[in-house]
Amino acid sequence: MMIVLIMPVILLMLFGFAISTEINDIPIAVVVDEYTPEVRHDLTALENNPYITLTGVIEERDVDKMLRSGKVSAVVMMRDGQRNVVLDAANSSMSVSAGSYITSILRSGTMMPLAVTTYMRHNPQLKSAYNFVPGVMGLIFILICAMMTCVSVVREKETGTMEVLLVSPIKPIYIVLAKMVPYFILSLINLATILLLSHFVLDMPISGNLPTLLTLCVLYIILSLMLGLFVSTMAQSQVVALLICAMVMMIPILMLSGMMFPVENLPPVLKQISYIVPARWFIEAVRKVMVEGLAMSGIIKEFSILCVMTIALFAGSIKKFNDRLE
Amino acid sequence: MRSILPILMRKEITQFRRSKVLPRLVVMMPIMLVLIMPLVTQMDIKNISVVVLDEDRSLLSTRIESHLANSDYFRTQESAYDYNQAVELMDQGHVDLIVSIPAHFERDMRNGHGQPISLTANAVNATKGGQGIQYATQTIISAVTEIAAESGLIVDPTSNSSSSLITIQNRYNPTGNYRHFMLPALMIIVLLLVCTFLPLLNIMTEKEHGTIEQINVTPVSRWEFVLAKLIPYWLLALVLIGLAMLLAWAVYGLVPAGNPLQIFLGAFLFSLCMSGFSVTIANISNTMQQAIFVLFFFVIQFMLLSGLFTPISSMPIWAQWLTYAFPPRYVINIFRSVYLKGTLLTELWFDYTMLTVLAAFFYTLATFTYKKQN
Numbered sequence: 001m002m003i004v005l006i007m008p009v010i011l012l013m014l015f016g017f018a019i020s021t022e023i024n025d026i027p028i029a030v031v032v033d034e035y036t037p038e039v040r041h042d043l044t045a046l047e048n049n050p051y052i053t054l055t056g057v058i059e060e061r062d063v064d065k066m067l068r069s070g071k072v073s074a075v076v077m078m079r080d081g082q083r084n085v086v087l088d089a090a091n092s093s094m095s096v097s098a099g100s101y102i103t104s105i106l107r108s109g110t111m112m113p114l115a116v117t118t119y120m121r122h123n124p125q126l127k128s129a130y131n132f133v134p135g136v137m138g139l140i141f142i143l144i145c146a147m148m149t150c151v152s153v154v155r156e157k158e159t160g161t162m163e164v165l166l167v168s169p170i171k172p173i174y175i176v177l178a179k180m181v182p183y184f185i186l187s188l189i190n191l192a193t194i195l196l197l198s199h200f201v202l203d204m205p206i207s208g209n210l211p212t213l214l215t216l217c218v219l220y221i222i223l224s225l226m227l228g229l230f231v232s233t234m235a236q237s238q239v240v241a242l243l244i245c246a247m248v249m250m251i252p253i254l255m256l257s258g259m260m261f262p263v264e265n266l267p268p269v270l271k272q273i274s275y276i277v278p279a280r281w282f283i284e285a286v287r288k289v290m291v292e293g294l295a296m297s298g299i300i301k302e303f304s305i306l307c308v309m310t311i312a313l314f315a316g317s318i319k320k321f322n323d324r325l326e
Numbered sequence: 327m328r329s330i331l332p333i334l335m336r337k338e339i340t341q342f343r344r345s346k347v348l349p350r351l352v353v354m355m356p357i358m359l360v361l362i363m364p365l366v367t368q369m370d371i372k373n374i375s376v377v378v379l380d381e382d383r384s385l386l387s388t389r390i391e392s393h394l395a396n397s398d399y400f401r402t403q404e405s406a407y408d409y410n411q412a413v414e415l416m417d418q419g420h421v422d423l424i425v426s427i428p429a430h431f432e433r434d435m436r437n438g439h440g441q442p443i444s445l446t447a448n449a450v451n452a453t454k455g456g457q458g459i460q461y462a463t464q465t466i467i468s469a470v471t472e473i474a475a476e477s478g479l480i481v482d483p484t485s486n487s488s489s490s491l492i493t494i495q496n497r498y499n500p501t502g503n504y505r506h507f508m509l510p511a512l513m514i515i516v517l518l519l520v521c522t523f524l525p526l527l528n529i530m531t532e533k534e535h536g537t538i539e540q541i542n543v544t545p546v547s548r549w550e551f552v553l554a555k556l557i558p559y560w561l562l563a564l565v566l567i568g569l570a571m572l573l574a575w576a577v578y579g580l581v582p583a584g585n586p587l588q589i590f591l592g593a594f595l596f597s598l599c600m601s602g603f604s605v606t607i608a609n610i611s612n613t614m615q616q617a618i619f620v621l622f623f624f625v626i627q628f629m630l631l632s633g634l635f636t637p638i639s640s641m642p643i644w645a646q647w648l649t650y651a652f653p654p655r656y657v658i659n660i661f662r663s664v665y666l667k668g669t670l671l672t673e674l675w676f677d678y679t680m681l682t683v684l685a686a687f688f689y690t691l692a693t694f695t696y697k698k699q700n
Contacts, residue, residue, distance in 0.1 A: 018645035089496035120449035
């Protein structure tokens with residue numbers, strides 16, 4: 001089970017460092033018909049901009065080919081004093097940024113400078129990690145914990161040892177809890193390494209108080225273990241239990257938790273669905289505690305929702321477990 | 327002698343159909359991902375709650391305010407007396423952006439000096455904060471330009487004419503529909519999940535039930551055994567991609583700009599790659615749970631680092647090099663290029679070649695790790 005301890009560390013490091021939504025080094029090319037002073041001025045401006053990489057001057061007939069093959073994301077055509085920016089808008093969100101960078105560079109010489117200063121509260125360097133580290137924590141904890149416990153009951157069913165347990169005088173609640181304990185300890189070790197790494201290596205602030213953060217994380221771990229257990233009592237075979245925990249749950253957790261896409265704009269029906277994704281509440285609460293520095297009173301809503309979910313899953317598993325007894 | 331392959335394949339298909347969950351799951355996957363998930367993939371952030379602190383009370387500042395109020399991106403319900411109260415509202419989560427216009431801003435701007443407008447965004451979510459600032463700046467620019475044009479306030483007389491000479495042309499996705507960009511990626515997630523998890527669990531079931539040992543003592547060669555398992559999944563992958571393409575066309579009106587056969591070729595090579603990969607993992611694992619952990623470890627990296635959700639070009643260089651070993655990287659490029667830009671086969675030769683090379687690599691690895699005896 002070494003992999004259970006090493007995997008979260010590698011994933012957190014990898015995602016914490018590598019995932020970024022910042023757009024820089026946009027490769028562009030230019031088409032020039034005549035090197036007037038204005039054109040030279042614009043070329044220097046484009047060359048010196050850190051967000052843009054000027055790859056070269058191309059012929060007009062190659063514009064489509066360069067864009068289509070993905071060698072450049074934009075072409076600036078400089079003809080007769082006009083500037084025509086042709087964008088590869090396949091990735092529409094990226095092309096909007098590219099377009100506004102390029103126009104602001106081209107305008108800079110002539111347009112009056114607009115006096116605006118900006119402050120990024122809580123995250124002055126606009127680090128994507130502030131967004132992704134809570135996201136990755138929410139994703140890794142729930143999936144790994146659920147994958148650990150989801151085979152526990154169903155494996156006993158498959159190998160036939162379940163009958164032995166059921167006829168023994170031990171109460172089902174003890175069997176269930178005993179199954180949780182080793183995984184709970186493993187998860188606590190994971191929690192410790194993940195928090196240490198995200199604070200000291202990924203520079204995640206812990207602005208709120210640590211006990212609040214720990215309580216929240218431990219609650220989430222228990223919830224995740226219970227989720228695995230619940231799947232285990234429902235599933236008919238190990239294959240199904242693992243498929244549900246590893247494959248089926250991954251998609252809603254990735255897409256509906258607010259980690260990748262903002263949950264505020266979801267269509268109403270999907271918004272309702274996102275309410276039952278535990279990671280959504282956890283990620284929001286972790287962001288509040290770690291980045292914004294709120295205390296328990298600030299995350300009371302998220303915390304109580306996670307509590308209710310845990311109790312519901314626990315009750316569900318016990319009930320399902322008892323059903324087999326009768 | 328008749329080949330054993332068709333018989334083994336029939337066994338696989340029968341087993342698959344006999345399962346209660348698997349066939350349903352396989353049909354539900356593309357429907358979930360291609361039908362519903364595109365609705366989630368909306369990067370545009372709307373309803374940014376903005377507070378304007380106007381100490382200027384000039385024509386310009388009221389114009390900025392009304393531009394913000396009329397924008398789709400902003401909501402201006404909240405109000406505050408001063409900056410501190412606005413920040414308090416931001417910390418409570420009621421306000422995302424504070425625009426504060428200093429006193430005498432319009433007058434000072436005419437003279438070309440003075441205090442700037444300050445924008446404060448809640449940047450806990452960096453993307454959201456950055457976007458809010460970007461939209462607000464654009465809105466303010468348009469308000470300023472409008473006033474400047476009306477009152478002849480423009481500092482440089484050439485600027486008005488020259489800025490109108492910059493035109494922007496969006497190619498390949500003229501409506502700027504982000505869903506069209508994400509749909510091909512979501513199709514790939516279907517393939518990625520189906521071609522890895524299912525073959526892996528299939529082989530591991532045989533291992534755990536001990537039936538693999540019965541096969542091992544028969545004269546069935548290891549290639550026949552593995553091929554009989556994988557061929558159904560290759561076919562399934564093609565069927566699912568066909569289904570996903572139909573759904574994308576019927577629901578979102580998205581059809582490939584290029585040759586659909588290129589999509590199928592990419593999907594086929596990708597399913598070869600991924601199934602070879604999962605056979606390798608099955609070979610080196612002892613229990614089903616262990617195998618799933620290892621596979622999950624890689625699949626989650628494939629999902630998050632291959633350019634599906636965030637661009638590869640914004641990752642650090644070492645991570646970009648790492649992605650050259652990830653098969654999804656190539657197939658995503660193929661799908662998106664063919665779907666949106668109609669890129670030709672010859673222009674995508676690198677991606678197709680790399681997929682073939684990786685497929686060959688994984689099958690070599692699978693052959694070396696497969697042992698008939700324990």
